[in-house]
Amino acid sequence: MSKIILSTESGADLPKDLAEKHRVQVVPMHIIMNGEDHLDGVLPVTDIYDYHTHTKQIPSTTATNIHEYQQFFKKIKEDFPDCIIIHIGYTSKASSSFQNAVIAAEEFDNVILIDALNVTGGLAAIVMFAATLLDKNPTIEPEHLSKLIQEKVPKSRLAFVPGNLDFLRAGGRVSNAAYFGAALLKIKPRIDLLEGKLVSTKKYRGNMTAVTKKLMNDYLTQYNIDREQLYLIYSLGLDEEIKQQMDKMARDNGFKQITWIQAGAMISTHAGPGGFGIAGLEV
Structure with a gap:
């Protein structure tokens, strides 16, 4: 039985303690400010507020790119050999991040992708629904868990x-x-x-x-x-x-x-x- 590993983007705003408790792997999205690339989850939010105060502008944001996803999935596979990754992604209607994950996943045979069609707490709610199911039934088949998650997305x-x-x-x-x-x-x-x-x-x-x-x-x-x-x-x-x-x-x-x-x-x-x-x- 392959171990299931859940993953998502930083745009889920999943609290760090919950991510660590449920071993949810989180890949960062990006904030571009003053011409520099900063990782979401690392850049202090107060820096963004200060930037707006001084410039009256806001930084730009960019999706996780294909190469980053390839490295992300590769690292999970190295850390958890023979695992199945179920990636619950940031809505494809507001970012190219999910499509980049789709392209990156073509190199792997152990990645199941789910477009959560949601962001921040709405995305976190779906991730935690999946984590709770997995905690209750660690031997659940990946395809069955994926189906249950997909059914919950519109809710x-x-x-x-x-x-x-x-x-x-x-x-x-x-x-x-x-x-x-x-x-x-x-x-x-x-x-x-x-x-x-x-x-x-x-x-x-x-x-x-x-x-x-x-x-x-x-x-x-x-x-x-x-x-x-x-x-x-x-x-x-x-x-x-x-x-x-x-x-x-x-x-x-x-x-x-x-x-x-x-x-x-x-x-x-x-x-x-x-x-x-x-x-x-x-x-």
């Missing part, structure tokens, strides 16, 4: 609101007119992952305390999320009182386990500071 739900629109504006994702209008009216967009794409689905008005409450209520009304586990995502700068408030709301709604995920450099480059998101798996 991963991610929604978030940015702390402010400065980073979206700097990245060209909102116009100046929309930016100033939203700032004047204290409007924050809700962003959902729908069929692998980031889509603005709603607008909330008010301060971040009020907005996060509305997001949580709407999310739990809209989706029938499994109460066993909820993932709450934040970018540095989110007020601690808001985090406590969201944690309490989740527990009051019957969630047994709540895992907080900090957005890494890749996600923070686009979302900016002070953002909040929710991810979970529908039953």
Whole structure:
């Protein structure tokens, strides 16, 4: 029986302790800043915020390339001889990373690829679903585990609101007119992952305390999320009182386990500071 090794990208923002506990192998994506290439997961998020403060620009991000995937899969095979790798990838609708993994995997006969059609906590939720199944049944057939993961992909739900629109504006994702209008009216967009794409689905008005409450209520009304586990995502700068408030709301709604995920450099480059998101798996 071949050992199954799970892998994913740094864009999953999978907490380091969980990755180590479940032996999930993580390959870094990239942030380009001041003409230099930095690895996601290594570059401090505060460096990105400082860069924006001084330049009013945001860094660019790039996918894991084909050569990196080849080396990544090769290293896993060396560390775990005769293993089967199940790679759960960052959505192909927002990055070329998954397609690069597909090309790289052609050189190997032990790699199964799954497009999670999700990012950050939504991707982490699928990875942890797979890790939990594997922990419960270490002898599960790779094909069967892969099938169960594929069935869960469309049930991963991610929604978030940015702390402010400065980073979206700097990245060209909102116009100046929309930016100033939203700032004047204290409007924050809700962003959902729908069929692998980031889509603005709603607008909330008010301060971040009020907005996060509305997001949580709407999310739990809209989706029938499994109460066993909820993932709450934040970018540095989110007020601690808001985090406590969201944690309490989740527990009051019957969630047994709540895992907080900090957005890494890749996600923070686009979302900016002070953002909040929710991810979970529908039953």
